[in-house]
Amino acid sequence: MSSKRSSLEVYLLEKLLEELDKKRGRGTELISLYIPPSRQIGDVMSVLREEYGTAANIKSKSTRKNVQDALESIMQRLKLFRKPPENGLVIFCGAIPQEGAGSEKIEIYVLEPPEPISIYLYRCDSKFYLEPLKEMLAEKEAYGLIVMDRSEATFAKLKGRSVEILETITSGVPGKHDAGGQSARRFERIIEQMAHEFYKRVGRHANEIFLNTPNLKGIVVGGPGPTKNEFVNGDYLHYELKQKVLGVVDLSYTGEPGIYELIERAQKLLKESRLVEEKRLLQRFFYYLAKRSELVTYGEKEVVEKLQRGAVDTVLVSRDLDLHRVKYRCPQCGRIIEQTVEGKKLEECKYSRPKCEKCGIEMEFVEAKTLIEHLAELAKLSGAKIEVISAETDEGEGLKRAFGGIAAILRFGG
Ligand SMILES: [Zn+2]
Numbered sequence: 001m002s003s004k005r006s007s008l009e010v011y012l013l014e015k016l017l018e019e020l021d022k023k024r025g026r027g028t029e030l031i032s033l034y035i036p037p038s039r040q041i042g043d044v045m046s047v048l049r050e051e052y053g054t055a056a057n058i059k060s061k062s063t064r065k066n067v068q069d070a071l072e073s074i075m076q077r078l079k080l081f082r083k084p085p086e087n088g089l090v091i092f093c094g095a096i097p098q099e100g101a102g103s104e105k106i107e108i109y110v111l112e113p114p115e116p117i118s119i120y121l122y123r124c125d126s127k128f129y130l131e132p133l134k135e136m137l138a139e140k141e142a143y144g145l146i147v148m149d150r151s152e153a154t155f156a157k158l159k160g161r162s163v164e165i166l167e168t169i170t171s172g173v174p175g176k177h178d179a180g181g182q183s184a185r186r187f188e189r190i191i192e193q194m195a196h197e198f199y200k201r202v203g204r205h206a207n208e209i210f211l212n213t214p215n216l217k218g219i220v221v222g223g224p225g226p227t228k229n230e231f232v233n234g235d236y237l238h239y240e241l242k243q244k245v246l247g248v249v250d251l252s253y254t255g256e257p258g259i260y261e262l263i264e265r266a267q268k269l270l271k272e273s274r275l276v277e278e279k280r281l282l283q284r285f286f287y288y289l290a291k292r293s294e295l296v297t298y299g300e301k302e303v304v305e306k307l308q309r310g311a312v313d314t315v316l317v318s319r320d321l322d323l324h325r326v327k328y329r330c331p332q333c334g335r336i337i338e339q340t341v342e343g344k345k346l347e348e349c350k351y352s353r354p355k356c357e358k359c360g361i362e363m364e365f366v367e368a369k370t371l372i373e374h375l376a377e378l379a380k381l382s383g384a385k386i387e388v389i390s391a392e393t394d395e396g397e398g399l400k401r402a403f404g405g406i407a408a409i410l411r412f413g414g
Helices: 007-022 041-055 061-078 131-137 181-210 227-233 255-265 274-291 300-308 371-382 394-402
Strands: 030-035 089-097 104-111 121-125 142-148 152-159 162-170 216-223 245-250 296-298 312-318 323-329 336-342 364-370 385-389 406-410
Touching: 007 104, 007 131, 007 371, 007 385, 030 041, 030 061, 041 061, 041 121, 061 089, 061 104, 142 181, 142 227, 142 255, 152 181, 152 255, 162 181, 162 255, 181 216, 181 227, 216 227, 216 255, 227 245, 245 255, 274 296, 274 312, 274 385, 274 394, 274 406, 296 300, 300 312, 300 371, 300 406, 312 371, 312 394, 323 371, 364 371, 371 385
Parallel strands: 142 216, 216 245, 312 385
Antiparallel strands: 030 089, 030 121, 089 104, 142 152, 152 162, 296 406, 312 406, 323 336, 323 364
């Protein structure tokens, strides 16, 4: 399921939830409504009409008015649907105090979730109820990682883009003994016994951690030398986990560096993981940059220009990109200008507005959206793909630092 969602879809939903999370009503007057695909719109309407009636009993005059206004807005919107969309419908609506002004405004957000919702819920509270959507966003597939040699074993989880190092245990198994004869053979037997005990402990830790990991998709085991194979082939892992071992990978390191090396080496095995996908996308970009530079471009201006010419195959954009596209309009001649500003200047640019070149009067602020949304809209017009890339890989970090967070692979050069 989660692999079908695009990185852009996830990014946009995350941004919206961040924004909604900050909103508070003055009273218990913000409505959250979750409608699963199976629910009849008519049923929902009658529930809302009932709520409207009940709201008449609210003591505070302003809360009563706000709740009823919000219910009315929701019903207006619902009238546009004969039945819920494929994944259901989520609506947030209520009177939100407006910044600067002493007034409130009814705001409404209607969204189709990226996955089907299963709950039906109506809630009126001083904040919006976002948990079901937040849960939906949490990456669902996890991979277990074990890096080991005879002296230590490190356990980690890879979930979506994030790596969580869980613990390292040590064995106390001594290294090879260089004495000869009888004592050497005895010593070797002791070492074998200790190694066996250590594998049993590694197995117990792995079982404890990974049997309780929801949506565990697979386990990859790595390390220098033959230890990892002895461990995987022996009877140390719970049979359910053993079935999930995707592969065994040779590494030069153990411990935390070994975990990162394992992710790097196990690319094929973990191909569904987003980190690997992001690396692959950027490696393609870097390859073209070196070999066929006419097939790539980077920087906001350049990428926008290529998008407008329909020349872009894939836009690669850093998710940390804190740039916004602000739109102004001249109230007299209607001329529109757009500017890109940094996040920290976003509030300021609503008040300090540019003057119209022609009329010499101050322009009106129309709207601001993230540059990523702006690029996504441009991309949609020409059917270009857009990928939102984290900075959690070296390649992603490179996109952010060296290319200003915006790059593109082109359909054709020139
Ligand atoms: Zn003007």
